[in-house]
Amino acid sequence: MTTAQHKIGSGFGARSTAEEVLNGIDLSGRLALVTGGYSGLGLETTRALANAGAHVVVPARRPADAGATLAGIPGTEVGELDLADLASVEAFAGRFLSSGRPIDILIASAGIMAAPERRVGPGWESHFAICHLGHHALVNRLWPALKAGGGARVVMVASSGHHSSPMRWDDVQFERGYDRWLAYGQAKTANVLFAVHLDKLGAEHGIRAFSLHPGAILTPLQRHLRPEEMVERGWIDEHGNQADPEFKSPEQGAATQVWAATSPRLDGLGGLYCEDCDVAEIAAEEGEWVGVRPYAIDAGEAERLWKFSAGLTGLSIG
Numbered sequence: 001m002t003t004a005q006h007k008i009g010s011g012f013g014a015r016s017t018a019e020e021v022l023n024g025i026d027l028s029g030r031l032a033l034v035t036g037g038y039s040g041l042g043l044e045t046t047r048a049l050a051n052a053g054a055h056v057v058v059p060a061r062r063p064a065d066a067g068a069t070l071a072g073i074p075g076t077e078v079g080e081l082d083l084a085d086l087a088s089v090e091a092f093a094g095r096f097l098s099s100g101r102p103i104d105i106l107i108a109s110a111g112i113m114a115a116p117e118r119r120v121g122p123g124w125e126s127h128f129a130i131c132h133l134g135h136h137a138l139v140n141r142l143w144p145a146l147k148a149g150g151g152a153r154v155v156m157v158a159s160s161g162h163h164s165s166p167m168r169w170d171d172v173q174f175e176r177g178y179d180r181w182l183a184y185g186q187a188k189t190a191n192v193l194f195a196v197h198l199d200k201l202g203a204e205h206g207i208r209a210f211s212l213h214p215g216a217i218l219t220p221l222q223r224h225l226r227p228e229e230m231v232e233r234g235w236i237d238e239h240g241n242q243a244d245p246e247f248k249s250p251e252q253g254a255a256t257q258v259w260a261a262t263s264p265r266l267d268g269l270g271g272l273y274c275e276d277c278d279v280a281e282i283a284a285e286e287g288e289w290v291g292v293r294p295y296a297i298d299a300g301e302a303e304r305l306w307k308f309s310a311g312l313t314g315l316s317i318g
Contacts, residue, residue: 003282003297004272006279007279007280008265008278010259010263010277012255013276017251017252017255018045018047018252021262027053027054027262028053028054030053031054031055031056032049032055032056032104032107033057033058033103034057034058034109035058036108036110037056037059038058038060038065038069039069041254042109043069043070043250044253045254049105052262055075055076058079059079059092060079061082063078063079063080066078079096080092084129084130086121086133086313089137090137092138097141097142102149102150102152103149104149104151104152105155106152107154108135108138110131111127111130111187112126112130114184115183116180117174117178121133123173124173124312125172125173125178127186127187128173131187131190131191132187132190132309133313135156136194136306136310137313137315139154139198140313140317146205153208153210153262154198154210155195156192156194156195156211158195158213158273158296159184159213160275160290161181162185162189162191162292163185163286164182166296166301167190167304167305168186172186172308189295190305191211192211192273192296193296193297193302193305194306195209195210195211196298196302197305200299200303201317208266208270209270210270210271211272211274212260212274212275214253214257215248215256215275255277256276256277259274273291273296275291280292282294282297
């Protein structure tokens with residue numbers, strides 16, 4: 001199989017920061033939209049983009065909290081959005097489109113991990129609904145603004161967690177038994193597949209899509225994990241301090257999504273999965289959670305997921 005899914009020698013690496021990958025890039029006059037942009041990696045992404053001159057729109061389920069967090073970052077604005085509620089997605093998109101502004105960068109950074117079983121909307125499993133279906137609906141609703149950007153990039157923050165599960169077509173909603181890590185893994189696979197098919201649909205309009213693994217970072221994403229679980233995994237010590245030397249800082253964790261959203265090295269490319277501020281290689285074998293699993297970049301799987309998601313949300317640009 002011929003694929004562009006190979007390292008390109010970006011000059012950056014696992015310890016590069018969002019500020020470093022934006023050095024020399026002027027985003028003045030550009031508009032970026034960052035879901036989850038007021039917490040964890042999303043917050044560092046918002047900060048870096050705004051410092052480079054972009055105007056950053058941050059949709060938030062708790063807009064008052066987001067506004068307070070972002071108060072010290074010039075060039076940001078907050079809008080109300082709950083990705084678990086398609087009516088909320090429609091309302092947010094309607095308000096944004098009525099402003100007549102184009103979108104140059106859309107980074108889907110919001111998500112949940114290893115959460116207890118919860119059903120949202122018409123009974124959808126929460127990881128799949130929030131990490132994937134909400135973003136599917138948002139991108140489809142905002143399509144006119146993305147086309148108006150004249151070269152927009154859409155970046156899906158996935159995870160190496162996609163290695164734990166392909167799409168579970170026989171039980172996508174975990175109706176026959178719930179596993180929080182498999183639910184997270186499937187949702188992250190969906191993020192990667194979404195970028196593959198979105199790029200196919202968007203390329204003729206100048207819209208390119210990427211997905212990525214940001215690295216392992218201690219952020220509020222771990223809020224559903226007990227401290228003893230993280231001690232057992234070697235992430236933190238018994239005092240709550242970071243114990244794994246491979247973990248990145250939030251500034252380093254935000255770098256790959258910022259790089260995917262702005263790097264001129266990616267001009268003319270799309271549908272690729274990135275890690276450590278470069279295009280990733282295809283995973284060599286199971287058990288090594290490095291690179292991207294073939295099932296997550298399979299064009300047929302990506303189209304199947306798109307059609308499935310369109311059926312659930314009633315939204316499809318293609």
